[in-house]
Amino acid sequence: MKMTMRWFGSKYDTVTLRQIRQTAYVKGVISTLYGKMPGEVWSAAEIKSLKDEVEEAGLTLDGIESVNVSDAIKTAGEGRDKDIDAYIQTLENLGKNDIHMVCYNFMPVFDWTRTELARVRPDGSTVMAYSQKAVDAIDPEKMFDSIAGDMNGTVMPGWEPERMARIKDLFKMYEGITEDALFGNLKYFLEAIMPVCDKYDIKMAIHPDDPSWSVFGLPRIITSLPNIQRMMKMVDNPHNGVTFCAGSYGTNPENDLPAMIRALKGRIHFAHVRNLQFNDGRNDFEEAAHLSSDGSFDMNAIVRALYDIGFEGPIRPDHGRMIWGEKAMPGYGLYDRALGAAYICGLWEAIEKSEAEK
Structure with missing residues (x-):
């Protein structure tokens, strides 16, 4: 494995490349052209500029998170083929710049859902959290307003003000879109882009829905092992794979994370490793430190499965x-992610050395 950190670019991120390099554990970043809208082509020159900036800081650009998929593609709406053509051109330009992994999602309206961005934990740290009771009590059109004050002046992915201003129209776009229809639209998209992925060896790593069940009645499909296997079977190409996000799949305690990892051997192109603390089954959870004992996941078992x-x-x-x-984009400060990187690297080294001694 190669330890990386997500970086949103010098215009948007409170964390600098210089700081990331000084962690010692992190050797590369996963980044994006954050100001780009879905359906907009990323030029080869823009991609090269981003890559050059990362490499000048002594790091490598190990993938993109995300090249956002437009709502027209997700809903088979007007302009779908035009947006797919733009996506293909972007992938072509990424391939020409020797970038071979793209994390993306196929979530309707909200890329992820949290009801709190700064829940205070017993140790005084603050974390993002989700409460089903809060979701059930809120007008979805007011969801952005309920958390906007805790963004610390940043623009969070999936919650851009321009997008949230269209929330009513977005919900209307997804009226009548079932899970089967969403699967069909994903299949259409993947079949269209696989030729350019084959040409440039670009691994498409779909990110799971977060949380892993329907929110506000919207369909969710990347939620469980059977659904992932359905996606891979309908477009059976090794470039059609997954981002294994322990925190997103883990929102549903019924998902056996180590078993899922082992079942997806060869199709996990990117891994997000984090911990959650459940407070009331799956109805109330909060982010935790990466340390196993601080949350509900066996982090050693997760890392062990990736190693195996x-x-x-x-x-x-x-x-x-x-x-x-620290004041930063919620979830994306420097300090605790650096601790997380150190912890994951420590687990990996221990596993690696124990295997070498056998």
Whole structure:
């Protein structure tokens, strides 16, 4: 595996490339052209500029998270083929710049859902959290307003103000879209882009829905092992794979995370490793430190499963706590993610050395 960290670019991120390099554990970043809208072509020159900036800081650009998929593609709406053509051109330009992994999602309306961005934990750190009771009590059109004050002046992925201003129209677009229809639209998209992925060896790593069940009645499909296997079977190409996000799949306690990893050998192109603490079954959860004992997941078992399948792709610590007075994009500060990277690397080294001693 290669330890990385998500970085949103110098214009948007409170964390610098210089700081990331000084962690010692992190050797590369997963980044994006954050100002780009879905359906917009990323030029080869823009991609090269981003890559050059990362490499000048002594790091590598190990993938993109995300090249956003437009709602027209997800709903088979007007302009779908035009947006797919733009996506293919972007992939072509990424391939020409020697970038071979793209994380993306196929979630309707909200890329992820949290009801709190700064829940205070017993140790005084703050974390993102989800309460089903809060979701059930809120007008979905007011969802952005309920969390906007806790974004610390940042623009969070999937919650861009321009997008949230269209929330009513977005819900209307997804009226009548069933899970089967969403699967069909994903199949259409994947079949269209696989030729350029084959040409440039670009691994498409779909991110799971977060949380892993329907929110506000919207369809969710990347939620469980059977659904992932359905997706891979309907477009059976090794470039059609997954981002294994422990935190997203883990929102449903019925998902056996190590078993899922082993079942997906060869198709996990990217890994997000993080921990959650459940407070009331699956109805109330909050982010935790990466440390196993701070949450509900056996992090050693998760890392062990990745090691056992021979995972060699990029891995990153995921949502961190806000600690030590840091003010940053919720989930994406420097300090706790650096601790997470160190912890994951420690687990990996221990497993690696124990295997070598056998």
